[in-house]
Amino acid sequence: MPGGFYVIICPMSKIKFTIITLFEEAMRPYLEASMMWKAAEKGLAEFEFVNLRDYGLGPHKSVDDTPYGGGDGMLLRCEPVFAAIEEIKEKDPSAEVILPTPAGRLWTQKYAKELSPKTTPKHYIILCPHYEGYDERILKLVDHKISLGRYVLTGGELPALIIIDSITRLIPGVLGGETSAEIESFSDDENELIEYPQYTKPADFRGDKVPEVLLSGHHQKVDEWRKAHMKKAEN
Ligand code: ADE
Secondary structure, three states: OOOOOOOOOOOOOOEEEEEEEOOHHHHHHHHHHOHHHHHHHOOOEEEEEEEHHHHOEOOOOEOEEOOOOOOOOOEEOHHHHHHHHHHHHHHOOOOEEEEEEEEEEEOOHHHHHHHOOOOOOEEEEEEOOOOOOEOHHHHHHOOEEEEOOOOOOOOOHHHHHHHHHHHHOOOOOOOOOOOHHHHOOOOOOOOOOEEOOOOOOOOEEOOEEOOHHHHOOOHHHHHHHHHHOOEEOOO
């Protein structure tokens, strides 16, 4: 049994993430301090870490090696990755594997909605690659290849946190009473996020005043104003 498990055990949670990483300590602080932790406390989400090193080869528990054909850097080897994922899937064959990779499908609000659990609980295994990449044969295990953008990061941990956050916040109850995730005016279009301007106190900040209609308490007029002021995300 691999070490590094830190979980609120809740078999009924709506979503479970098993994160395979060599850098658990880089991910824990975010999950323990954010709304993600509240989601775990409420029993809506469960986070579990698996240390890939526990499945490493030889006395040094090696998880990577040089690429055939030459080239710089090290690649994640198949054996530790297959062993870790097979062990997790033995316990839960329904778990789906996510691989953060710049070569994947671009992560959007629409994609997050697709992966967020609807009626039945979901279990995702997120494999966080490091080094210069992974052995291509690892892709046989992967259900969802996800790119956070057309740039390259040093590892899968930051993408994993973003994926976890954006899926988990869509679960009813995570954000609180008003189900803010639904109220948000994101369009379903793959790349077009739309939002209206929002203000809080004070109503006058250094002469910069909040639009009068928002102070009126007139819900219909507020809705009309918001619709009229919707704006697309900048490109
Ligand atoms: N790993 C490295 N860069 C990445 C990116 N842009 N998206 C997802 N995973 C990555």
